[in-house]
Structures are given as C-alpha cells and as structure tokens.
Amino acid sequence: MTRRRVHAVSLLALLLLFFLPQSRAQTPPERAAASRLIGEVFANGQQLSYVSALSDRIGSRLTGTANARRAEEWAEGEMKRLGLVNVRREPYRMAASWERGPASAALVSGGNNRPLAVASYTWTPGTEGPVEGEVVDVGAGRPEDVRRVASQVKGRIALVVPEGADLDSVIYNFYRAAGLVRELKDAGARAVLLAADKPHSILYTAPVEFTATGKLAALPTVSLAREDVLLLRRLLSQNQTPRIRLDVHNRIGGAFDATNVVGEIRGSGLADELVVVGAHLDSNDLGPGALDNGAGSGAVLETARAIKALGLRPRRTIRFVLFTGEEEGMVGSIAYVERHRAEMDKTVAALVMDIGAGRPQGWFSMGRTDLDAEIRELSEPLAQFGDFTIEHAAFAATDNAPFMAEGVPNLILIQDETPYFPVHHTIADTPDKIEPRDYASAVAVFASTAYAIADRPQRFGRRLTADEIKRMADETKVGDQWRAAGIWK
Template sequence: MKKTITLLLILVVHYVQAQYTDSVTIRKIYDEALSNGKSYEWLRHLTKKIGPRLSGSAGAQKAVDWTKQLMEQQGFDRVYLQDVMVPHWVRGAKEEAYILNGKKKTVVPIAALGGSVATPPKGIGAGVIEVKSFAELRAMSPDKVKGKIVFFNRPMDPTKINTFEAYAGAVEQRANGATEAARLGAVGAIIRSMTNVHDDYPHVGGMRYATGVPLIPTAAISTNGADLLSKTLAENPNATFFFKQNCETLPDAKSYNVVGEIRGSEKPDEIIVVGGHLDSWDLAEGAHDDGAGCVQSIEVLRILKALGIKPKRTIRAVMFMNEENGLKGGIQYADVAKKNNEKHIAAVESDNGGFTPRGFGIVGTPEQRAKVIPWKPLLAPYGLHEIGPGSGGADIGPLAQLGTVLFGFKPDSQRYFDYHHTMVDTFETVSQRELELGGASMAALVYLLDKNGL
C-alpha cells in the first residue's frame, strides 16, 4: 500500500513539474512573439510589395521566391520548393453590369467568379429569375428559366454566432449555382456575395461546372447590388440585367509549395506541419486570406529558433499553393509525403484570418483528442478556450489519409467575412497584436505536440 501511495506521489510531482516547465516555456513563446515578432512586417511586404497572388500569376511566383528567401534568411535547417501544376484562370478587363428598369439604367458592382467562362463579347442582357435555394429553382418549369439569368439571393444566416457556419450554409450557391441554372436553360447566373455586411464590394471565390452541362458565365454581385436587384424585381418583374465579363482559363501553370523545416533532434522522421496558403484572389492583397496564416507559420519556426528550443521532431512550415481554386498544393504535398513514406503526426493550419485567437479545432480519433484536452489549462490564460472537435484546414486535409491529426487554428470569426475574397482584404485591416498572438498560439501548440506527441 505504501509503495502504491509513494508511486502515486512521484507521478503527481512529475506531472506538476512538467506543467510548470511547460507554462514557463509557453510564457516565453508569447513574450518573444509580442516583443520581437516579425510576422507583421513580413505581412506588410507580402501584401504591399507583392500583392495579389492568384495561382499561375506573376504575383504568385514573386510570393514563392520571396518566402523561400525569407525562410533561408531565418537559418532554418532546410528550405526547398515542391513542384505543383496549378490552374491558371485570368479575369481580363473589368466587368460591367447594370439593372435596366424601364428606361432607368443602374450600374451595380459585380466580379466574375473564379473558373467562370466569359460572356459573349457584347455581354448578356436578359430577364431575371430570383431564387433563394436550389430546391426552389428545381421546382420551376424549364420554360420559365430558359433564356433568363438566374439570381441566387440567399444570404448568409445572420443568427449563426460562428460565421463559418453561416458561410457553409450559403456557399453552395457560389460553387454550383451556374450548373443548377444551366440545367434549366439559363444563359447566366448572378450570385449574392458571401457576407452579411452590406457593401459595394463583390466577394469572389471559386465555382465549378458539372460534366455535360452547358457552361454559362457566373458572377458575384455585391450585397447592396443584390438588395437593389431584388427590390427592383419585386416592383417590376420584367426588369432585365446586363453583364459583361472577359475571363478565361489558360493551360495549367507550374508553381510551387514552399517548405522550410527545423530538423528534429530525437525523432527527425516524425513531422509536424504548420502552414497556410500562399495564393490569394486576384482582386485582393490577401492579408487575412491567407497572408496572415503564412507569416504566422514561418513565425512559429522563428520563435522556436530564437528561444533555443530544439524540437525532438521535425517542424515544417509549408506555404501551400492553389487553395483558392483547386487545392493542388495540399494534394501534391500529401501525395509526396505518402510516396516518401513520411510520418506526419500532426498538421496545423491557419486560414481563418489574423484575428484574436480563440482555440483549435481537432480532427482525429477520440483517443487522440483526449491527449490534447489536458493542455487546456496551459493555453487558457492566452484566450484559447475553444479546443475540441472541429475542422482542420483545406490544405492539410489530404494528410488525414496518412493518419495525421489535423488542427485548425480558430481566431474570432466575426469580422472575417467582412473582408473575405474582396479588394478590402488589405494589410490595414490586420491588427499587429492579434496577428502576433495567433503566431504565438500556434507556436505553443506545436511546442506541446512536439514534446508530448500524440
């Protein structure tokens, strides 16, 4: 009995000592990020000196070259490029659109969705069918839709506290609206922007066509424009809409994932990835989506190195290419990892903006999640209370097939869709302190993952 009690006391003492050591190290991580952080100035360069970075563009290549050079300058053990072929869609000349109500012509802001075809050179003018759901559209007679422009006007649900849930409930219109409309003979599709903010900025994003369905042009319309179009149609169902866009899809282009790593001292064959996606939409500087995630990921490695923390496992920062319109970078990274028999024990992605940290979503088995839950008291003092089942990230998602546990960094979600996929996703909208807190939060998680494993 005495031996059992003694053993229990020893275990308790060891646990308390370990908790104390971890709490001290995590405090140092935050102190380093908040006192000497580099991510904000890195983000300034990425957004202001390079700017938009759509896959296949000159901006994307400049971002590849710069992030590779940046990680080399940080003295990481290895920095390299990973080849990947990516889609190359270009917008062309600025879009035009207006509502014609009798003799009154009102210009409204639109932007072609990524992957869309162009309109005919002279544009498209037609009557409009407004719907709020695919079910509503499918219930209509093809004769009613044929030759018309379908206007998908379901807003994001404003009652959802987590705005990503609201986005998920509306984004199918953007992704598949053109296909649904074309099946009934429509000549075009206009999609209400994915935001609850009432503004004049079209929120773009990717769309896709189903096989065997006519390819019709599709564009996002600003929320103010959508409200005006809906009001006009209610007053005059015979009002028409005109739009012209000049986009095209070019042959796939060669690009790269950019990878930097600190080699593990004890278990170098076990890998922990932290990353974000380097590409952004062509209208945006891509500050929150996802310049923030990229610079935070590089900052994780910089912090560990600055503090003299020698990880047991290999820590990799990966700048994924082509998340926005193809996910080719994430797929290629996982394919190479599988081919090389690499063991990725965990992957952390930041792709929800550079806002105040709230926690991490975990994709893994109940047993794997249970190993993370005891870390909550260590992370709670830094505002990381939302730690539990959730989503990981699009780029790291393909790693799940290798048994990798995925962690999605969760900042506060309330403002993300104010800027998402628009020209106002700029450096000026990012708070330096919030950005640095996010990098520190990711570094703290990576430290615990490296020390304890899963």
C-alpha cells in the same frame, strides 16, 4: 570518470546553478518553451511585417498569376534567411490558368442603362461579348430553389442570394456553387449573379468549380453588390422584369506549375517524425489577402522565426509549409500529401491557421474526439489566453483536409470570426483589419502548440486506420466534401 572530467562536470554544475534561475528546475521544459515562445512573439514578433510584405508589397496572390509567383519566391527567400533547412519549392500541376479581365453590368430595362457593381468569380468564363437577359430570382440557390424556378430560367440571367454568414453557411455555399451553376446552365440560364452579403457595395470572389482539373464554371458568374441585389428584388416585387446586360472578359490560359514552399527545423532526437505547420500563401484577387491568408502565412513564418531566434530545437522535425492553390480547392495541400504519402505514417500532426488574425479560441480537431485530453494538456500553458474550446466538427475548407483524409491528426486554430468573414475574399481584406494584440495572441498559441507537439516525449495522437477514416467521414459528412474537392476519388 577521470579526475579531469569530474572537475569539468563540477564546474558545469556550478555554472548552471549560477546562470539558471532557481525556479527553472521546477518548470517543466515544455512549459518553459511555451513561455519563451509567447514572449518572443509579443516582444519581437515579425508577423505583422510578414503580412505587410505579402499584402502591401506583393498584393493579391491568385495562384498562377505573376504575384503568386513573387510570393512563392519571397517565401522561399524568407525561409532561407531564417536559417531553415531543406528549403524548397515543390511544384504541382494546375490544368488551367485564369486572370481577371474587365467586367461590367447594367440594368437596361428602365431605359437609363443604370450601371450595376459586379466582379467575376475566379475561374469562370467570360460572356464572349455582351449578353442580355431578364432576371429570374433563384432564392438561396439550394437544389429545391433551382427546381422551383427551372421552367422560367431559359434564356434569362439567374439571381442567387446565398444565405448565412457563419462558418457552416460559408462552407455550404462554397461547396454548393459548382452544382448550382451547372444546374442553372442545364435549365438554360445565360449567366449567374451571386449576391454579395457585404456592406457598402463590397464584392466577393471565389472559384465556382475547383480542383486541379482546371474545369471552368459552367456559366459566367459574377458577384453583385448587395445594394444592386436589393434594387433588383424591389423591381421584381413590383412585378417588373428587370433586364440586365452583362459583359465579362477573363483571360483563360493553359496548364502551369504552381509551387508549395517548404522548409524545416530538423528534430534533435526523432528527426524522421514530422509536424507540419502550414497555411496558404495564395489569395483570391479582389483584395490583397491580408487576413486570408497573409495572417496564417505570417504565423507560419513567425513560428519558424521565433523558434530559431530562441535557439530552441524540438525532438521532432517541424516542416513549415506555405501551400498555394488553396482557394481553388486545396490543390496545393492535396499535391503535398500525394508527393509525401510515404511520410504520412511519420507525420505526427498537421496544424493549420486560416481564420484571419482574430484572437484564439481553441482548436477544431476535425472529427477526432480521441485527441481531447492531449489538446487540453497542450493548452495548459495557454490558459491566460482564455477558455479554449475543442470543436469536433470536420469539414474540408482549408489545407488540413487532405491530411485528415489520410488519418493524420490535424488541427485548425479556432479564432474569433467576427473580423474575418466580413472582409475575406473582398477588396477590404487589408492589414488595417488586424488588431496586433489579437493577432499576436493567435500566433503565440499556434507557435507554442506546434512546438509542444514536436517536442513532447510521446507522439500526438495516432494515425486513423482506413476503416476509422471512412466511418468518421460518413458520420460527419466530410467524405462528400472530400469527393467534391477531389481528395477522395
């Protein structure tokens, strides 16, 4: 070492002593990064602006619509503006497009043509002119319910009242819909009324069939307002036979390309290892999708913004991905994994946020029990946010699913569901439902954990082998969901 360099190094040491707080040396760097990211999200966080841009300025973002394209372009621009690298929109094919047309329904048996509140489920066919039929009650729509009424369904309109509002029920009803409508068609039904479980005549939407195949639902299927469901059930209980007229127009088009939006912060030491930080940019189309999933998209962008604003640089590359086609069955994330399959060995983890803007409560570790100790360690600097749970349940309900099927460690942030389920997929999914402190807490936990996984010396967990994946899929039954979603052929 030359004398000149010794001098410079001494000066450096002196300056560091002067500029760095004394206690800094005692704080492990991963804890210091968590602290700075939390503070940045609370003090300067733009997550609410991102949600506002998506939900107030763009609006509903059903994949394939002009709004969805605007959102993809906006997200690409935002990632570039943040200084991310390798920003790109990665196209994938959807086999059919769908746009909502007018839908109306009336109770015609009483003679007064009483209007009923309905909205079409997405990717369902129209009625090709008004159809009329008597209502038959199919209960909760489980296979045994359909079998019970099969002989009475022919030429009639089926009323189904799915049960349950918790996550398990929502996932069951989501996966049940396609088979339910097919069974009802086979039994001769002309259309399906699915009861909305929301208050104040709020209607609900989702696709009935899903996957990128573009297959439409077997029958016209509409959400029916809870109040009108109760009306029909009162009439049925009085042994009347309510007769309905239904008129649904939807615009169905050909194949098109949607795009996932991707950008990166390159790692400093292990740049070829990847941490995917993702959420879906698309929404259903009855409302502007502020919680589902403007909130998750805002968290992904804010994670990128905060890391850049603080000048932090993780060991591994963080790849920020805003998926589209999620509402149609994780079509965008399935396409992402297919395109990047060669990188799956190097994909250390995929973190996804998709339960709205509620306060953080822990992590879904998706059938993995081997990650518990590491998740607990990563959660240590987040203790003030409350007791975190680790839930091992595995399910395919958002964009982590195709990563899970590849054996890649994948986490969904568990959030308080109570502000989420009452409004998701409805007209009421608007930014006023967001409590800023709860949302900032969720974003802070999401960002800190993503950064910690990208920056820690050791890798987070490991990729499961094909045998281990199969065993986990069988044990948790998630394999059935992967098949239904087209993740497993």
